[in-house]
Amino acid sequence: xxxxxxxxxxxxxxxxxxxxxxxxxxxxxxxxxxxxxxxxxxxxxxxxxxxxxxxxxxxxxxxxxxxxxxxxxxxxxxxxxxxxxxxxxxxxxxxxxxxxxxxxxxxxxxxxxxxxxxxxxxxxxxxxxxxxxxxxxxxxxxxxxxxxxxxxxxxxxxxxxxxxxxxxxxxxxxxxxxxxxxxxxxxxxxxxxxxxxxxxxxxxxxxxxxxxxxxxxxxxxxxxxxxxxxxxxxxxxxxxxxxxxxxxxxxxxxxxxxxxxxxxxxxxxxxxxxxxxxxxxxxxxxxxxxxxxxxxxxxxxxxxxxxxxxxxxxxxxxxxxxxxxxxxxxxxxxxxxxxxxxxxxxxxxxxxxxxxxxxxxxxxxxxxxxxxxxxxxxxxxxxxxxxxxxxxxxxxxxxxxxxxxxxxxxxxxxxxxxxx
Amino acid sequence: xxxxxxxxxxxxxxxxxxxxxxxxxxxxxxxxxxxxxxxxxxxxxxxxxxxxxxxxxxxxxxxxxxxxxxxxxxxxxxxxxxxxxxxxxxxxxxxxxxxxxxxxxxxxxxxxxxxxxxxxxxxxxxxxxxxxxxxxxxxxxxxxxxxxxxxxxxxxxxxxxxxxxxxxxxxxxxxxxxxxxxxxxxxxxxxxxxxxxxxxxxxxxxxxxxxxxxxxxxxxxxxxxxxxxxxxxxxxxxxxxxxxxxxxxxxxxxxxxxxxxxxxxxxxxxxxxxxxxxxxxxxxxxxxxxxxxxxxxxxxxxxxxxxxxxxxxxxxxxxxxxxxxxxxxxxxxxxxxxxxxxxxxxxxxxxxxxxxxxxxxxxxxxxxxxxxxxxxxxxxxxxxxxxxxxxxxxxxxxxxxxxxxxxxxxxxxxxxxxxxxxxxxxxxxxxxxxxxxxxxxxxxxxxxxxxxxxxxxxxxxxxxxxxxxx
Numbered sequence: 001x002x003x004x005x006x007x008x009x010x011x012x013x014x015x016x017x018x019x020x021x022x023x024x025x026x027x028x029x030x031x032x033x034x035x036x037x038x039x040x041x042x043x044x045x046x047x048x049x050x051x052x053x054x055x056x057x058x059x060x061x062x063x064x065x066x067x068x069x070x071x072x073x074x075x076x077x078x079x080x081x082x083x084x085x086x087x088x089x090x091x092x093x094x095x096x097x098x099x100x101x102x103x104x105x106x107x108x109x110x111x112x113x114x115x116x117x118x119x120x121x122x123x124x125x126x127x128x129x130x131x132x133x134x135x136x137x138x139x140x141x142x143x144x145x146x147x148x149x150x151x152x153x154x155x156x157x158x159x160x161x162x163x164x165x166x167x168x169x170x171x172x173x174x175x176x177x178x179x180x181x182x183x184x185x186x187x188x189x190x191x192x193x194x195x196x197x198x199x200x201x202x203x204x205x206x207x208x209x210x211x212x213x214x215x216x217x218x219x220x221x222x223x224x225x226x227x228x229x230x231x232x233x234x235x236x237x238x239x240x241x242x243x244x245x246x247x248x249x250x251x252x253x254x255x256x257x258x259x260x261x262x263x264x265x266x267x268x269x270x271x272x273x274x275x276x277x278x279x280x281x282x283x284x285x286x287x288x289x290x291x292x293x294x295x296x297x298x299x300x301x302x303x304x305x306x307x308x309x310x311x312x313x314x315x316x317x318x319x320x321x322x323x324x325x326x327x328x329x330x331x332x333x334x335x336x337x338x339x340x341x342x343x344x345x346x347x348x349x350x351x352x353x354x355x356x357x358x359x360x361x362x363x364x365x366x367x368x369x370x371x372x373x374x375x376x377x378x379x380x381x382x383x384x385x386x387x388x389x390x391x392x393x394x395x396x397x398x399x400x401x402x403x404x405x406x407x408x409x410x411x412x413x414x415x416x417x418x419x420x
Numbered sequence: 421x422x423x424x425x426x427x428x429x430x431x432x433x434x435x436x437x438x439x440x441x442x443x444x445x446x447x448x449x450x451x452x453x454x455x456x457x458x459x460x461x462x463x464x465x466x467x468x469x470x471x472x473x474x475x476x477x478x479x480x481x482x483x484x485x486x487x488x489x490x491x492x493x494x495x496x497x498x499x500x501x502x503x504x505x506x507x508x509x510x511x512x513x514x515x516x517x518x519x520x521x522x523x524x525x526x527x528x529x530x531x532x533x534x535x536x537x538x539x540x541x542x543x544x545x546x547x548x549x550x551x552x553x554x555x556x557x558x559x560x561x562x563x564x565x566x567x568x569x570x571x572x573x574x575x576x577x578x579x580x581x582x583x584x585x586x587x588x589x590x591x592x593x594x595x596x597x598x599x600x601x602x603x604x605x606x607x608x609x610x611x612x613x614x615x616x617x618x619x620x621x622x623x624x625x626x627x628x629x630x631x632x633x634x635x636x637x638x639x640x641x642x643x644x645x646x647x648x649x650x651x652x653x654x655x656x657x658x659x660x661x662x663x664x665x666x667x668x669x670x671x672x673x674x675x676x677x678x679x680x681x682x683x684x685x686x687x688x689x690x691x692x693x694x695x696x697x698x699x700x701x702x703x704x705x706x707x708x709x710x711x712x713x714x715x716x717x718x719x720x721x722x723x724x725x726x727x728x729x730x731x732x733x734x735x736x737x738x739x740x741x742x743x744x745x746x747x748x749x750x751x752x753x754x755x756x757x758x759x760x761x762x763x764x765x766x767x768x769x770x771x772x773x774x775x776x777x778x779x780x781x782x783x784x785x786x787x788x789x790x791x792x793x794x795x796x797x798x799x800x801x802x803x804x805x806x807x808x809x810x811x812x813x814x815x816x817x818x819x820x821x822x823x824x825x826x827x828x829x830x831x832x833x834x835x836x837x838x839x840x841x842x843x844x845x846x847x848x849x850x851x852x853x854x855x856x857x858x859x860x861x862x863x864x865x866x867x868x869x870x871x872x873x874x875x876x877x878x879x880x881x882x883x884x885x886x887x888x889x890x
Contacts, residue, residue, distance in 0.1 A: 002774070002776060005776075006774050031813060033776060033777065034774040034775065034776055034777075034778070035774065035775040035776075035777075035778030035779050035809070035811065035812065036774065036810070036812075036813060037771075037772045037773050037774050037809070038772075038809070038810045038813070039740075039770055039771055039772050039807075039808040039809060039810060040808045040809075040810055041751075042751075042873060042875065042876050043748075043858075043862070043865050043873050043874065043875040043876055044746070044747050044748070044862055044865045044866045044875070045740060045742055045746045045747070045749065045751070045766070045768065045808050046449070046451075046597075046746050046747070046768065046787065046806040046807070046808065046866065047809070047810050047811045047812070047866060047868075047871060048786075048787065048788045048789055048790065048811065048866055048867050048868070048869070049782060049786035049787070049788040049790075049793055049811050050788050050789070050790040050792065050793075050811070050812075050867075050869050051779050051811055051812025051813070051815075051869060051871065052812065052813075052815045052818060052819075052869055052870060053779040053780070053812065054779045054780065054790075054792060054812075055790075055818070055819060055869055057779075057780060058792055129813055131815055131816065132815075133818070170816075171816065172815070172816055172818065173815065173816030173817055173818045173870075174816060298791060299790065299791045299792045300790060300791050300792075301790075301792070303820075303821060354818055354819050354820045354821075355818055357820070359820040359821070359834065359835070360820075360821075360832060360835075361821055361824060364821070404835075408832060408835055408847075408850075408851065411830070411831075411832060411850075411851065411852075412847070412850030412851060414830075415672075415674065415675075415850060415851075415852055416675070416849075416850055418674040418675075
């Protein structure tokens with residue numbers, strides 16, 4: 001049976017010389033379906049069952065709960081603005097789910113088609129197999145974008161990040177900065193209106209404030225509504241008004257204006273912890289991020305050292321701010337910084353990228369700690385950037401080789417001091 | 421008794437007190453095909469070979485001292501190295517020299533001897549007593565053919581006769597997959613072992629160190645009661661039994677220092693030369709691996725033909741024969757011979773087969789250091805049937821910190837290898853290339869997610885260092 005399937009596939013194999021791009025694509029899918037029959041040559045005769053595909057797919061699996069919550073929360077935030085189904089996430093489940101899917105799926109598809117397209121093209125040019133790095137990048141990018149991000153901007157940012165950030169440096173394993181964050185920082189600086197301010201975190205409104213209305217597309221009105229009607233369920237209602245007193249501001253924006261008191265006017269600590277707040281798609285649900293992080297730590301895929309030291313760095317800086325107390329933002333208790341914004345998501349999935357993080361164990365402690373410290377400084381002290389982790393991680397990505405250099409140098413010095 | 425968690429080098433305590441070094445890092449690869457602990461002496465191997473490439477650091481063309489068809493005695497010189505003409509390489513058994521096999525550029529690979537039924541040994545005019553001067557002992561060892569028993573670190577080269585070693589290290593246990601039990605190997609030959617240690621202690625200005633198994637299993641009195649040596653216990657997973665790891669924790673090799681290492685059976689050969697006056701290259705070899713119907717220990721001689729050695733063991737079809745263990749051994753055919761420093765043959769199935777979604781949902785248990793497999797999450801006494809499949813394709817270095825988890829040494833393997841790839845000599849030296857040889861990084865290569873050829877890269881680095889004269 002297996003032999004037949006394999007010989008069928010083998011007959012379809014395109015010629016490597018005549019059509020390298022097709023062959024690269026074929027090879028990527030074939031090795032996805034079948035582990036190759038290659039055997040060891042020199043060196044070890046047996047190999048660990050672990051490979052890069054498996055490593056990457058574990059990270060993707062660890063993000064799946066964030067995807068699930070992100071999908072529902074896109075819908076939840078949308079309806080909360082309209083004053084509908086705002087008590088529980090499961091109220092109006094079908095509407096929230098499908099609303100979220102209609103927003104999220106195009107983002108996911110564009111991220112993968114564009115990113116993998118670039119990846120396949122370069123793999124074919126360089127005549128080597130497609131490396132699996134983009135599996136994780138492609139899964140991360142939708143989670144760190146606002147739900148309403150225009151798809152052309154998304155596509156543009158991914159092309160920029162993959163070509164300039166990765167392929168220019170030699171492909172997977174060679175990049176200096178985190179590709180997913182590079183895509184986001186590209187949007188952030190090139191198209192700031194699409195990724196900052198109070199308007200962008202809730203999808204499908206003409207204006208995220210009083211006077212705004214729900215704005216649906218043909219897929220909601222023409223496809224989904226008739227289906228829901230046939231079951232006798234609630235439907236999307238075009239033109240529903242945003243409720244009075246609503247603001248699409250994230251806790252970050254509120255805290256920058258008026259500290260913890262301003263945050264509490266709109267959200268409860270419980271809402272912020274469970275993730276019923278506006279924000280980037282994947283960053284809101286803290287329990288699900290924690291589950292993902294524990295999964296990565298448990299399987300040993302991501303470095304617990306970076307996660308722990310990043311927490312320590314953030315808490316350290318938050319306590320300093322608490323003591324300083326110059327403004328209301330600084331006075332926010334250190335433990336609330338965990339549930340505001342994207343700290344946990346950045347800690348679990350962004351800072352731990354092994355290629356761009358420090359590569360020595362001692363270096364990882366320093367790297368994580370500095371991200372925690374610098375990220376919180378940007379968050380609290382810089383009014384122009386509502387959140388600090390993206391910039392802090394990119395900054396430390398650049399400094400990670402320097403940190404490693406000092407760690408290695410101390411090892412070298414220890415050894416060489418015995419030599420005259 | 422003192423015990424410490426030691427990732428950094430430790431000093432050795434004063435005389436008398438035995439130190440136990442506990443190593444937290446490492447990984448035991450449990451495989452099917454362990455040999456039952458009983459030595460079979462009746463196996464008959466007719467062909468033995470002296471293999472010049474086994475000795476690292478020889479000039480490319482050794483000078484032959486014999487011709488095909490000539491009868492030689494065990495211990496009689498067959499060739500010498502042109503750079504050091506006084507170091508002789510001798511026959512492991514007596515018999516007729518039937519072939520001289522050459523490789524690329526006519527370099528000598530194997531001198532094949534068809535063994536006599538009963539081995540006749542070469543006799544010596546005078547065996548120096550242990551009170552002789554070091555020069556006298558050195559001269560005898562070189563002339564008698566015992567010199568190639570010593571391997572010199574850094575780099576596992578043939579010992580340099582112009583250098584007196586700082587210390588001599590012997591590991592008395594092997595933690596590699598399916599490795600032979602050296603307690604069994606030494607039994608009955610305790611006196612020769614002790615004599616060998618006595619000789620060694622005359623050859624160094626420093627000490628002779630014995631790495632003992634402190635994992636809790638019974639240790640032969642030949643090791644635990646050895647006299648005139650420093651004993652250091654090691655407790656931990658593989659590679660705790662590697663002499664390189666033990667040196668690192670006892671007294672690390674600094675640049676420009678030279679130490680010697682020997683295997684237990686080499687010590688016995690050395691001891692019997694002084695004790696009985698004959699060059700006895702008897703080796704007890706473990707024939708192991710899941711592709712053998714009946715794994716066993718056999719008594720033979722160094723350089724035995726592998727096909728003859730395995731003829732009663734039932735080698736399965738489509739399997740790989742390895743001289744040594746599955747991590748650092750060498751791929752061989754049945755026409756080839758056991759490498760001179762090896763005391764193990766591993767035979768495992770070839771893995772030249774496709775596996776559907778093997779990377780995602782494997783159909784069989786496989787050894788892994790990662791905790792993403794069922795057997796990794798619940799690591800309770802699993803024994804695996806490993807094949808030679810690469811389990812994935814080669815990729816760039818992505819994952820970090822993985823090698824450090826299985827290497828109980830204060831070394832950064834990934835950075836060392838990257839320095840080798842970029843030819844950064846100063847960094848290669850600083851990061852400690854002189855402290856490791858291939859077998860020490862073999863487990864890192866096994867664990868490598870990116871399937872990089874670490875041992876090959878390391879040897880390239882070592883060759884580069886030798887060329888630079890460092």
